[in-house]
Amino acid sequence: MIVPVIVSGGVGSRLWPASRQSHPKPFLPLENGRSLLLNTYERAASLESVADVVTITARDSSFKTVDEYEHYDGGPVRNHYLLEPQGRDTAAATAVAAAYVAGAFGDDAIILLLPADHVILDREGFRAAVAKAAQRASEGRIVTFGIEPTGPETGYGYIEVDGENAVRFVEKPDVATAQSYLESGRFLWNSGMFCFAAGSMITAMQDLCPEILEKSRLAIEKGDREEFDDGRIETTLDGETFAGVPKISVDYAVMEKVKNLSVIRADIGWSDVGTWSSLSESFARDADGNSAIGDVAMVGAHNCFVHSENRLVGLVGVDDIAVVDTRDATLVVKKDKAQDVKALFEQLRDAGHEAHASFPKGRRPWGSYTILDEGPGYKVKRIEVRPGGCLSLQSHKHRSEHWTVVQGVAHIVNGDANLVLEANESTYIERGNIHRMENRGKEPMTLIEVQTGGYLGEDDIVRYEDIYGRS
Amino acid sequence: MIVPVIVSGGVGSRLWPASRQSHPKPFLPLENGRSLLLNTYERAASLESVADVVTITARDSSFKTVDEYEHYDGGPVRNHYLLEPQGRDTAAATAVAAAYVAGAFGDDAIILLLPADHVILDREGFRAAVAKAAQRASEGRIVTFGIEPTGPETGYGYIEVDGENAVRFVEKPDVATAQSYLESGRFLWNSGMFCFAAGSMITAMQDLCPEILEKSRLAIEKGDREEFDDGRIETTLDGETFAGVPKISVDYAVMEKVKNLSVIRADIGWSDVGTWSSLSESFARDADGNSAIGDVAMVGAHNCFVHSENRLVGLVGVDDIAVVDTRDATLVVKKDKAQDVKALFEQLRDAGHEAHASFPKGRRPWGSYTILDEGPGYKVKRIEVRPGGCLSLQSHKHRSEHWTVVQGVAHIVNGDANLVLEANESTYIERGNIHRMENRGKEPMTLIEVQTGGYLGEDDIVRYEDIYGRS
Numbered sequence: 001m002i003v004p005v006i007v008s009g010g011v012g013s014r015l016w017p018a019s020r021q022s023h024p025k026p027f028l029p030l031e032n033g034r035s036l037l038l039n040t041y042e043r044a045a046s047l048e049s050v051a052d053v054v055t056i057t058a059r060d061s062s063f064k065t066v067d068e069y070e071h072y073d074g075g076p077v078r079n080h081y082l083l084e085p086q087g088r089d090t091a092a093a094t095a096v097a098a099a100y101v102a103g104a105f106g107d108d109a110i111i112l113l114l115p116a117d118h119v120i121l122d123r124e125g126f127r128a129a130v131a132k133a134a135q136r137a138s139e140g141r142i143v144t145f146g147i148e149p150t151g152p153e154t155g156y157g158y159i160e161v162d163g164e165n166a167v168r169f170v171e172k173p174d175v176a177t178a179q180s181y182l183e184s185g186r187f188l189w190n191s192g193m194f195c196f197a198a199g200s201m202i203t204a205m206q207d208l209c210p211e212i213l214e215k216s217r218l219a220i221e222k223g224d225r226e227e228f229d230d231g232r233i234e235t236t237l238d239g240e241t242f243a244g245v246p247k248i249s250v251d252y253a254v255m256e257k258v259k260n261l262s263v264i265r266a267d268i269g270w271s272d273v274g275t276w277s278s279l280s281e282s283f284a285r286d287a288d289g290n291s292a293i294g295d296v297a298m299v300g301a302h303n304c305f306v307h308s309e310n311r312l313v314g315l316v317g318v319d320d321i322a323v324v325d326t327r328d329a330t331l332v333v334k335k336d337k338a339q340d341v342k343a344l345f346e347q348l349r350d351a352g353h354e355a356h357a358s359f360p361k362g363r364r365p366w367g368s369y370t371i372l373d374e375g376p377g378y379k380v381k382r383i384e385v386r387p388g389g390c391l392s393l394q395s396h397k398h399r400s401e402h403w404t405v406v407q408g409v410a411h412i413v414n415g416d417a418n419l420v421l422e423a424n425e426s427t428y429i430e431r432g433n434i435h436r437m438e439n440r441g442k443e444p445m446t447l448i449e450v451q452t453g454g455y456l457g458e459d460d461i462v463r464y465e466d467i468y469g470r471s
Numbered sequence: 472m473i474v475p476v477i478v479s480g481g482v483g484s485r486l487w488p489a490s491r492q493s494h495p496k497p498f499l500p501l502e503n504g505r506s507l508l509l510n511t512y513e514r515a516a517s518l519e520s521v522a523d524v525v526t527i528t529a530r531d532s533s534f535k536t537v538d539e540y541e542h543y544d545g546g547p548v549r550n551h552y553l554l555e556p557q558g559r560d561t562a563a564a565t566a567v568a569a570a571y572v573a574g575a576f577g578d579d580a581i582i583l584l585l586p587a588d589h590v591i592l593d594r595e596g597f598r599a600a601v602a603k604a605a606q607r608a609s610e611g612r613i614v615t616f617g618i619e620p621t622g623p624e625t626g627y628g629y630i631e632v633d634g635e636n637a638v639r640f641v642e643k644p645d646v647a648t649a650q651s652y653l654e655s656g657r658f659l660w661n662s663g664m665f666c667f668a669a670g671s672m673i674t675a676m677q678d679l680c681p682e683i684l685e686k687s688r689l690a691i692e693k694g695d696r697e698e699f700d701d702g703r704i705e706t707t708l709d710g711e712t713f714a715g716v717p718k719i720s721v722d723y724a725v726m727e728k729v730k731n732l733s734v735i736r737a738d739i740g741w742s743d744v745g746t747w748s749s750l751s752e753s754f755a756r757d758a759d760g761n762s763a764i765g766d767v768a769m770v771g772a773h774n775c776f777v778h779s780e781n782r783l784v785g786l787v788g789v790d791d792i793a794v795v796d797t798r799d800a801t802l803v804v805k806k807d808k809a810q811d812v813k814a815l816f817e818q819l820r821d822a823g824h825e826a827h828a829s830f831p832k833g834r835r836p837w838g839s840y841t842i843l844d845e846g847p848g849y850k851v852k853r854i855e856v857r858p859g860g861c862l863s864l865q866s867h868k869h870r871s872e873h874w875t876v877v878q879g880v881a882h883i884v885n886g887d888a889n890l891v892l893e894a895n896e897s898t899y900i901e902r903g904n905i906h907r908m909e910n911r912g913k914e915p916m917t918l919i920e921v922q923t924g925g926y927l928g929e930d931d932i933v934r935y936e937d938i939y940g941r942s
Contacts, residue, residue, distance in 0.1 A: 317808025337788025378877035406849035424923040
């Protein structure tokens with residue numbers, strides 16, 4: 001029995017502007033139009049002898065994750081969510097995974113720990129490597145996947161190996177060191193993927209980092225567990241307890257010290273796709289070496305990559321660049337400088353530029369909204385509510401809202417009135433009025449909202465009822 | 472007496488996507504935030520002994536041109552507009568200029584013919600060259616301004632000179648030819664600027680291209696002349712007559728054949744700014760050689776130019792490129808391939824891509840509109856009406872409209888009702904209802920319009936009254 005545990009965390013600042021705090025890296029699309037996260041899920045859920053998948057993610061990303069998984073069209077899988085009130089690095093995530101899986105499936109259950117935001121092009125190779133790892137894990141060993149290096153990569157950590165055994169972990173090297181690693185044949189890339197029996201990890205952590213293990217276990221016990229109609233089980237970790245778990249990577253806390261660490265040499269088309277350059281490597285190229293997602297036109301461009309979300313991008317006479325075009329920000333980066341996007345991101349963050357964190361499109365449990373326009377005293381949004389979606393019953397202290405339905409049917413509460421509005425019908429929500437919109441139909445409902453008022457922040461909201469537990 | 476005649480025509484397809492059919496090159500901003508057109512006007516209107524300026528432009532661009540000129544803060548100038556129902560090339564424009572100026576100011580009036588969309592950095596040099604040209608023109612000569620070449624430019628036409636006389640005009644040469652021109656010292660760039668007495672040009676055209684002259688003169692006579700309260704005089708050329716004027720450049724029709732052509736050697740920082748590369752040359756650069764207009768952040772970028780209209784543009788590690796970011800299209804072009812933007816433009820045009828011609832922001836006599844969103848069955852616009860602005864009294868056959876005022880005060884006709892709406896007030900214009908909005912205030916009025924209906928084209932409009940004569 002293999003239980004994949006998908007660990008979904010981190011913003012991916014080098015993938016700005018498509019990735020933001022509110023729309024992190026795992027949600028970025030690959031060439032098949034599906035997100036990194038969904039690709040990872042499909043890879044894991046379609047393994048033989050997998051009936052349950054555990055996902056560890058930030059509490060605020062849970063409904064987006066549930067959304068993503070709904071696109072999975074393989075056989076039935078039960079989903080378990082472990083929701084972190086805050087990120088505590090990979091040692092805590094590993095401890096939570098081991099404790100949860102041991103509790104639910106026993107000490108012998110084999111955990112396949114997978115970062116949510118990596119690419120693996122060779123799915124057959126991945127399956128073979130997992131089968132081999134699971135065999136060793138069932139013999140009590142902790143197994144790491146070492147990737148055969150294809151170049152002197154300075155963006156990855158390395159594992160020095162001796163046969164099947166890990167000798168040591170090393171940090172990201174400089175070019176000369178990376179070159180010597182490559183030539184020695186003794187070094188593999190550290191993929192961050194691991195395989196072990198739940199009981200083996202618990203034993204190792206009891207020895208190496210007992211505080212992390214105990215507090216993680218307690219955060220589950222004291223956490224908030226809920227089973228949903230669709231079969232999924234969500235456990236929100238206890239915030240106070242989890243906040244006390246030491247923040248450290250699993251490499252430092254366990255892997256560098258553990259005795260029985262075994263390495264699987266994997267040549268499976270792996271990449272951590274940490275930059276636009278490496279992400280673009282996973283796309284097929286045309287005769288000129290170009291690849292693109294979105295509306296793109298080119299003349300005399302070579303080896304370029306375009307990610308366009310909303311508008312036409314035209315390239316003329318440029319080589320070896322990536323262009324990332326989003327609703328509120330555009331990035332143009334030389335592929336071999338893709339690491340430096342982080343510096344740009346930090347520059348924007350330090351300058352307090354809005355575009356570093358927020359995203360004009362927000363996903364919510366009930367659907368999504370897109371900011372169309374903002375000006376002094378007003379804001380215009382397109383609000384899309386999925387079938388069955390229902391916003392919270394709410395009011396605002398500082399703004400009034402004008403709603404015009406343009407698609408579908410909206411059931412609306414406006415003060416004392418209950419309204420059913422179809423396309424081309426509108427209502428006015430006066431400042432202070434309690435209101436709600438709901439889509440009871442089978443088709444999406446779209447509504448244009450014009451807000452007016454002296455303060456238009458998202459935090460001007462009083463929630464009275466919420467089917468998603470946010471009130 | 473000098474009468475500058477500004478000729479404003481042509482789309483500038485190599486400056487896509489900032490320039491479009493509905494927003495052509497003369498309206499692009501220079502570093503001072505003012506358009507090429509306004510910069511040309513300021514240069515002309517501020518010349519000594521100028522009391523009148525004539526502008527020849529497309530009929531559809533007239534109100535945008537009037538708008539631009541309102542930003543002129545020099546002394547009083549009377550504006551004359553000659554509005555072309557369609558472009559008939561520069562020989563027709565020159566004939567119209569000569570006939571109009573001769574009629575209004577006499578045969579001796581000196582015409583200074585200026586393309587609207589060129590840059591001249593050295594304004595003092597320009598004035599000195601004009602003074603010299605006007606002197607020669609008053610002696611009966613037709614004068615052209617030849618620009619001292621600063622390199623083997625292949626994008627310009629050349630004039631071969633012998634002392635003060637033009638020997639011949641030559642088309643855009645190849646690099647080798649351009650190099651030989653440069654070395655010979657006998658060739659100057661053809662700037663397209665001319666200076667002549669109205670009567671001299673009429674005499675020359677009577678001899679060289681009498682049909683162009685006669686039909687152009689007739690197009691004025693039969694045209695529609697109107698004087699406005701602000702003193703400007705608009706003459707819309709008679710469409711049928713003007714359509715019959717042979718379409719040919721003034722170089723071919725007159726300058727290559729005329730006997731008494733004199734050349735002023737001008738070293739005045741001139742450029743036709745035909746490409747993003749040449750336009751960027753007119754901007755000051757920072758220590759890394761970069762220049763920008765709009766919201767821009769850079770890390771490790773060199774010799775780049777950014778024109779951003781709506782959003783943040785980030786550059787990382789790129790050199791020698793221009794990035795042009797507009798509401799619906801983004802261009803990234805290597806500066807030395809800037810000529811090839813035309814090929815991209817043609818590719819888009821041939822593919823019928825909307826972004827080749829239309830522009831999501833439209834200027835109108837009453838103000839402007841911006842398309843914020845479009846989807847099946849709906850469209851969202853921000854409508855900005857200037858103080859005193861008034862849309863036509865109109866109705867639509869296929870769409871209804873929801874108006875919400877977000878700034879200023881709107882006087883509205885909606886069917887039988889007359890409404891005065893302030894910010895946070897709204898009204899519903901039912902399909903078929905006669906309606907109008909007007910801004911009688913002293914501040915701008917902004918309104919969000921949500922259209923719904925089966926057909927949402929701009930041409931679904933019946934106009935009943937219009938203060939701008941469009942009904």
